[in-house]
Amino acid sequence: MARIVIIGAGISGLAAAARLATLGHRVTVCEASGTYGGMLGRYERDGFSFDTGPGLLTLPAVYRDLALKSGREPLEQLVELAPVAPESRHLFPDGTDLLLPNASRGGVAQALDEAFGPGSGERWGEVMNRARTVWEATRRPLLEEPLPADPGPLRTDPYPAPPRRGLARFSRRTSTLADVAQRELGGHPGLTALLYEYALRFGLSPDEAPAGASVLPYMEQSFGVWYVTGGNRALAEAVYRRCEQRGVEFHFDTPVTEVLVADGSARGVAAGERRFEADLVLSAVDARTLARRGIVPGLDPKFGEGPSTGRLTVLLALRGARPAGTAYRTVVHARDLERELDRVFERPGLPEYPTVQVHRPDDPTLRPDDAHEAATLTVTVPDPDELAELAPDFEAYADHLLDHLAATGIDLRERVLWREVLPPTAALLPPSLAGADGRFLNPPNDSGIPGLYLIGATVHPGGGLARAGMSASITAAGIGPA
Template sequence: MARIVIIGAGMGGLAAASRLATLGHRVTVCEASGTYGGMVGRYEREGFAFDTGPGLLALPAVYRDLALKTGREPLEQLVELAPVDPESRHLFPDGSDVVLANASRGGVGRALDAAFGAGAGERWGAVVNRGRTVWEATRRPLLEEPRPAEPVADPYPVPARRGLARWLPSGRHTLADVARRELGGHPGLTALLTEYALRHSLDPAAAPAAATVLPYMEQSFGVWYVRGGLRALADAVYRRCELRGVEFRFGAAAVPVVEDGRVCGVEVGGERIAADLVLSSADPGAAPEAGPTGTPAGGRITVLLALRGARPEGTVHRTVVHAADGERELDALRRGALPERPTVQLLRPDDAALVPDADHESATLTVTVPGAVDPAGFAEHLLEHLAANGVDLRERLLWHETRHTPYVPAPSLAGGPLAPANESPTPGLYLIGGHAHPGGGLARVGMSACITAGLIGPA
């Protein structure tokens, strides 16, 4: 039995603690803040409740595996999990209004044909099919196994070019190239692909074509909602840790202690806690000025909206209002400025647990922004932007709360730089969470815990 200290009680730390304790190790988690969950936070006020981080769950199989491996229970016995259907509604600047089905690529294709004309769904489907090739080639090395020693080549099958284009230099194929060459530069389809990139802190002009794996995963495996908000998932994993005997120390900012070239514990406020192994979910270095795929837009602004009046019948859970001008939005992000009329995600869950009564509604706006910005007044600007696109919530607004997260780690992708390996160069020190392999995102931090627990093994 090893004595293990985990720095950080975010989702990666909780998942690792529950797995390692189940394997028979003695685990202590040190968390600098006063609670667990990390970016999966919760804000409550006047009977309203909000997720302050991600609001939807992709690849629930990661947490299903965690539930089974640490307690032999299906995830659905720990939380109430439901598919989001329709998956999303998209409002485009030309007035197009497209509703996409959840986990139905055929349904997505039909909706795109109806909105943009015959052939649009086929073009999109062809790109997503190539994203499937990426998934099949990279699932094991980039999601299920320790980080490869060498960079992973982008396996995206670039279609053969025709005519004079055959003589142009091929070079590296980016997500922007996919939009231009394979989606024909169609503004609606390009905006749809760009939204996937921005949501994951990626710049389409720098992200490899392998990023098409993101729409493939979502449209193939679906998007899910946890009743009570995603904070309920953090609660469930925390309870599992308690059942497995994990010790928690909150308000305890810990740093690894290295002696004779090896980690021997952590220091917390002048106190040393001895350990055989230390797992850290802290950023191993300063947050880069540009994300792992070249974009400075690694931050996020979240606006929590308390609304009077019941949630209207037939309201879609997730609505995306696309940028008025996609190129201007990307140019602003690259310059480190707030976009004037950006791509906005609006979440409106139908969940009685999040409101004081049936005559109120809670909603959340999310926008990708540069890390160093002043969010003052931006919430009012976003509400005006939504109103101009037919979603006017201003008259119903009781109050709002604005949160700015300066840096959100992007996922590791084939064809681009990879996050640091889980087993660090310092003996006894392991890296977990969004800053480590396989990168950012709720599913990936759960995978980082699984990979690391596998590297350590049973007691």
């Protein structure tokens, strides 16, 4: 039995703790805040509850595996889980209204034909077929297994070159997501906005992200999107309960100030004057924080650094019942997509008429009664540190967002009882992607220091709820049973 200390009680830390305790290890978790869950936070007021992190779950198989491996029971016995229908509604600046079905590529093609004209679904489907090739090539090395010791092959984008005819034969190959939009989607504004939205959600610039980033819509449209009753915070609660059942010891309000290294190996952690000795240490906190704050002696201060963006969130407590037939997720696309990308990635500032995610769950546990509704707006914005230097007025911007939505037919302004604006305080974290000479590969789980492992959204296999869970699974499997 190894003594294992985990830094951070976010979802990856919880998942690793549950797995390792089940394998017979003695596990202690040190968490800087007063609660668990990390990005799966919750805001509660006056009978309303809101997820402050991701509201939907993709690849639920990751947490089904966790439930079975740590307790031999299906995930559905721990949380109430259901596929979202429709997967999303999309409102475009030209007035087009698109409903996408969940986990039905054929249904998506039909919906695109109806919204954008015949042939649109086929064109999109051809891109998704090539994205399937990316999925098949990268699923194991970029999701299910440790980052290869030699990641060289992953520096090349597995996105297959589409057939090129005429003068196109002499142009450079498709290398970025922007190339895919221009060459394979014909620059169609609606299809381009749809493709870019998946990248923007993860803080990826279409001009920089490899063509293989098309795997993101492929995964959602092939495997579906799911909702956890009570929000994803309920998932964190379930995993925390499993940790308690397996004897994991938690210390909250205990920020780790140093990883203790002796004879070149991690031997525990310091939290101020407190010491927690260990045979192994797992860090589930932002890897860049470890480097910048000197928590790990000798770790390069630039470890894990890269381009970053943030997410602005507005929580809305609404009077009046949720209208029947309202989609859980509506995406209001930017009035001027290129201008939005310029403000997010090139000239930092709040985009004027941005792409807005509107989440309106039909969940009685999140509202005081059926005469009210809880809704959440999210917008991708520039790097939080850069944005903070501009000192934007987020309250005025929230008013502007409500006006922006009203112009598309979603007028919530007269229904707002109160709102809470959550300024962006953390960077969006993209998944590991092949191509672009390895620029989109996250650091490996092996820190390079014996006895110290890194898990969570800032390392392999990258950002997103499913991948954070997979980082825990990969690392726990590498450590093995006691």
